Amino acid sequence: MTDQTFFEEEPLISNLDLFLFTLIAGIVIYWFMSRKKPEPIPEFKKTATSTRETSFVEKMKKTGKNIIVFYGSQTGTAEEFANRLSKDAQRYGMKGMAADPEEYDMAELSRLSEIENSLAIFCMATYGEGDPTDNAQDFYDWLQENGEEDLSGVNFTVFGLGNKTYEHYNAMGAYVDKRLEELGAKRIFDLGMGDDDANLEDDFVSWREQFWPAVCEHFGVEALGDDSSIRQYELKEHTDLNMNKVYSGEIGRIKSFENQKPPFDAKNPFLATVTVNRKLNKAGGRHLMHLELDITGSKIRYESGDHVAVFPTNDTALVIKLGQILGVDLDSVISLNNLDEESNKKHPFPCPTSYRTALTHYLDITHPPRTNVLYELAQYASDPKDQENMRKMASSSPEGKALYQSWVLDACRNILAILEDLPSLRPPIDHLCELLPRLQARYYSIASSSKIHPNSIHICAVVVEYETKTGRVHNGVATTWLKNKTVVDNGHKSTVPMFIRKSQFRLPFKATNPVIMVGPGTGIAPFVGFIQERGWLKEQGKEVGETVMFFGCRHENEDFIYQEELEEAKKKEALTGLHVAFSRDQEEKVYVQHLLRNHKEDIWRLVHSQNAHIYICGDAKNMAKDVQTAFYEIAEELGGLTRTQATDYIKKLMTKGRYSQDVWS
Numbered sequence: 001m002t003d004q005t006f007f008e009e010e011p012l013i014s015n016l017d018l019f020l021f022t023l024i025a026g027i028v029i030y031w032f033m034s035r036k037k038p039e040p041i042p043e044f045k046k047t048a049t050s051t052r053e054t055s056f057v058e059k060m061k062k063t064g065k066n067i068i069v070f071y072g073s074q075t076g077t078a079e080e081f082a083n084r085l086s087k088d089a090q091r092y093g094m095k096g097m098a099a100d101p102e103e104y105d106m107a108e109l110s111r112l113s114e115i116e117n118s119l120a121i122f123c124m125a126t127y128g129e130g131d132p133t134d135n136a137q138d139f140y141d142w143l144q145e146n147g148e149e150d151l152s153g154v155n156f157t158v159f160g161l162g163n164k165t166y167e168h169y170n171a172m173g174a175y176v177d178k179r180l181e182e183l184g185a186k187r188i189f190d191l192g193m194g195d196d197d198a199n200l201e202d203d204f205v206s207w208r209e210q211f212w213p214a215v216c217e218h219f220g221v222e223a224l225g226d227d228s229s230i231r232q233y234e235l236k237e238h239t240d241l242n243m244n245k246v247y248s249g250e251i252g253r254i255k256s257f258e259n260q261k262p263p264f265d266a267k268n269p270f271l272a273t274v275t276v277n278r279k280l281n282k283a284g285g286r287h288l289m290h291l292e293l294d295i296t297g298s299k300i301r302y303e304s305g306d307h308v309a310v311f312p313t314n315d316t317a318l319v320i321k322l323g324q325i326l327g328v329d330l331d332s333v334i335s336l337n338n339l340d341e342e343s344n345k346k347h348p349f350p351c352p353t354s355y356r357t358a359l360t361h362y363l364d365i366t367h368p369p370r371t372n373v374l375y376e377l378a379q380y381a382s383d384p385k386d387q388e389n390m391r392k393m394a395s396s397s398p399e400g401k402a403l404y405q406s407w408v409l410d411a412c413r414n415i416l417a418i419l420e421d422l423p424s425l426r427p428p429i430d431h432l433c434e435l436l437p438r439l440q441a442r443y444y445s446i447a448s449s450s451k452i453h454p455n456s457i458h459i460c461a462v463v464v465e466y467e468t469k470t471g472r473v474h475n476g477v478a479t480t481w482l483k484n485k486t487v488v489d490n491g492h493k494s495t496v497p498m499f500i501r502k503s504q505f506r507l508p509f510k511a512t513n514p515v516i517m518v519g520p521g522t523g524i525a526p527f528v529g530f531i532q533e534r535g536w537l538k539e540q541g542k543e544v545g546e547t548v549m550f551f552g553c554r555h556e557n558e559d560f561i562y563q564e565e566l567e568e569a570k571k572k573e574a575l576t577g578l579h580v581a582f583s584r585d586q587e588e589k590v591y592v593q594h595l596l597r598n599h600k601e602d603i604w605r606l607v608h609s610q611n612a613h614i615y616i617c618g619d620a621k622n623m624a625k626d627v628q629t630a631f632y633e634i635a636e637e638l639g640g641l642t643r644t645q646a647t648d649y650i651k652k653l654m655t656k657g658r659y660s661q662d663v664w665s
Helices: 003-035 056-063 077-091 106-114 134-145 171-182 200-219 316-326 355-362 371-380 384-393 398-410 415-421 429-435 477-483 521-539 563-571 592-598 600-610 623-639 643-655
Strands: 067-072 096-099 119-127 155-162 192-195 233-238 270-279 288-294 307-310 333-338 442-445 456-462 465-467 473-475 495-501 515-518 547-553 577-582 613-619 659-664
Touching (some): 056 106, 077 096, 171 192, 233 429, 307 456, 316 415, 384 398, 442 456, 442 521, 515 600, 592 600, 592 623, 623 643
Parallel strands (some): 067 119, 155 192, 613 659
Antiparallel strands (some): 270 495, 288 456, 307 495
């Protein structure tokens, strides 16, 4: 072979190699692509966070809105009020939007003046001991930390939601109102304060009736006088939807109860298995219960004093009755889609879903409906008298308020009772579902210590059950649901969707500090955990201060709950003092505050000389106040203080975190 021949043949081999390589590579790529087809992303996986606009000012400009209503809400009421106010704006020729401050950059507030005739309304609930709600925590921090912020040109008003039985009544609403003014914003209407211990709805309606005329006067606009119903969502019925894309009770991600993924929180609860559900009281007409939830493998951590939140479901019988009275197929699959396409809130509850699921898992059907629900539903009553009464109850007239108070609130009429008692009222179920508030999680003080029970959370609760003035029996949603959570139900383990809410109700950092615990009834719950933890510390060889418990119940032989555990702790000296008030075992009633006075010398010694921490848990309305008064009296008598000085003394203990309350009304 000559050199010439060799060089002529070389390109031929090279081209062949190239051709074969390309062919093989093509086959491999084709095989791989055909084998692993990309799965279409289902509609429900498109999260709003990827495209969410964090500038509320830009969103308002884009959508032509001039009123924004921010809400700090823990149980959904403040959010409900915010939605009502944003809807109202339309009736006054303006455009409003409700907004969760957690979803937006609140530093944008100073830019609100860029929008003509703009107004920021704040519906702020106070949670716990004067704290902001979870979703308003960042906004609260921003207000505290940004002293140089200039909010001049920003118009605002605040409506606070609180409860007068609590020490720090409407603290969050008052703080936001005061702080915005300090930063230069202009208050265009007085701070409104709603009291949930009296009639929150009445307070809100009265404030709102005066608020809107003041807004119109400030901006020089006239009310359109349009009192017609304004729909926020439109109904879409699904006939051939894949059931894997239909929500069946999940709070956040679809199928999240089948495929659990941590971390677990309010938007992604953990399905805990019920391992124990026992009745605590030996006798009596009530049902006090102890449940244990297994959190093994969840990576959930808790501390004594934290709260466990559970997502209950409504009574199936109530849901079925609602379906029957409205003549609907509860298994129809629907979506309620927001008519405002720019809104972050696309649906009032997870959609698509069935009416049955919505009424069972997502909507509150047991609380008496608020006046706006009656107003919106009035148009569907065929009897003019029913229409007139429903509209009257939704008005701010004294007669209307009195009728709402007596016929709805005092009679404890829920939506089903109203439909049963007004036969002419038959609203379309989709509008009813739009108007009803969301069913909220219920919070319980954890009755265990993670030092002893790292994989188990204990709940202590009393079943709520009473007869209403109409002769109907009202069953508490969550407690009735928990009572029925038997360990094994038809061969299946019972589960509870739950998450943990951290608390400030904490044992002292130094175990040597004495603790005084006051918790009658189910108020004992967090102290069961505290006592377990102090006992564990003692077993570890740690020096532990005195641990004193003041408990109260009706009868020693009926409802002395956790008696065995308390007596065992006393025997092991995990509990150094146990004082129990049996209120009805003698002619004259004896309560925990009486026992405090009986042991005043010991209490004053522990508090004044040994830096004891005081903990109160239970009823806010009477017990917590009476106990606080007992502490004032002890400080007066044994500390030689005046009532004013004694009050200041206890207030200072609160400020230092040595007088803590976990109370409810």
